Amino acid sequence: MSLRFLALEIRRVQRSPRFLIFTVAFPVLLFLLYVSIFGGNGQPGMIATLMVGMTSFGAMTSALFVGPRVATERQAGWQRQLRLTPLSGAGYLTAKAATGLALALAPVILVPLVGALAEGVSLNLGSWLRVTLGVWLAAIPFALLGLVIGQIGTADSVQPITQLVMLPMALVGGIFIPIDAMPEWLLQVAHVLPSYWMGQIGRGAVTTELSASLGEAVLWLGVWTVVLGIVVVRRYRRDSARV
């Protein structure tokens, strides 16, 4: 992977108004809105849960954001241009995934910061690390999922596909709607989703209710990472063999 390439990738994304709206502003605003609706009557636990949910939501969308860019660049012929440089396909994909993770830093820092400064969330150091660093690392499978979508989608279809993946992930995974409000059967479905386990990474740090152990969450996210990583590599090999 080339650092110069990665640096330009990140700089380019920061120029995108969509990135600023959806991955920087949206999770913060949504967090403030949720708190004003549900968390107003002195429930610090509730506020912390909402904070964790919105952090996860922001990290997830940021990481998935790489997909549309991969599809657009393939369609526009930029990937062909890059194939005439020593940058390998693996280098390209790694940089794209790393870009997604770099973007995910914004919500992972901003939402907890607003939580701590404006909403009075107070946690111990270990818990803060879990809701920031932990959630950030949990975004890895989502960056890979973004790559898969980018490899499959066309410039036209990649946005709807991303939405189709993201919304159920966020809803059923208990990120948008707290899992406390979910019926039992839906919770069972949620258990296979990486978004659920991403949520659990943060949730476990702020509440013991309905939270799984850290080890279990890490295991599930690890499995997702490996599976999606294999899909990306396979798809990439097929793509380069076909042309």
Place this chain on the structure above:
Amino acid sequence: MNGTHTLSHAAVRLAGLRKHYGEVRAVDRVDLAIAPGEVVALLGPNGAGKSTTIDMLLGLTKPDSGEVSIFGSSAADAVAHGAVGAMLQGGALLDDATVGEMVGMVASLHRKPMPVAEALRRAGVEDLESRRGTKLSGGQKQRVRFALALVSDPHLLVLDEPTAAMDVASRREFWKSMHAYTASGRTVLFATHYLEEAEEFADRVVLMRAGRVVADGSVAQVRALASGRTLRAVVPGATAQHVAKLPGVTECELRGDRVALSSADSDATLRALLSWFPGAHDIEITAIGLEGAFLTLTADEEGVR
């Protein structure tokens, strides 16, 4: 890889290259060797297989069969070593990055790039350095792509219809910067369907039609292939058998009294015509030229498709 080693290999060697897309034979057994330092025009109408040949040469498309080598190594190795730079047809630029950022990033991927400022200057886009991709005209985009192809300081430059989106002035500018580049002994292969570009800038012309190389030689040689002249006249009482027997005639067409002849020796044809048919009149003789050669050699293109 030292200098003599490089020189002992052809810059480009294509052997028995084939590519089919379903029933269409895009490229059908193309053999081509280009010596280091040659400037070669790949000429042909649309659909002749020029772009597919170039894509296979660069390793962007996998041939069904045949071999590609660039300075004795595979296309992938040549690309990885920065030995080949290419300007693709409709190759994309980034909308959200500046010209300087794009060229600088591509330079950073190569081991021994030329300074970014020099690549920009050679391509004539130094004043566009801080301009974003969206704010460039068609001709400017082409020149930025040229800078991207140049920045690795390649030994071989491959250009697919480089002046397609350019107006006359930028076309002239482009070839001026190309001249400066080829003067330093680099090898260039460019695809074009502009005859005058091939005539003016190439040492050698490779003519393609329907996936095959139909002529290969210097501009003069290719022109000579379909040299000769066309003779038209009104010849009362002419018959096809008689006219075809005139000396030098390679092809003839008769419509009523009107005769159109292709002749390898128009002087002899004319003398014989006038002695056999003293009534011949409205005689017109035209040279075929490269344009005619091009049309003759690629004539059944429309019929094939």
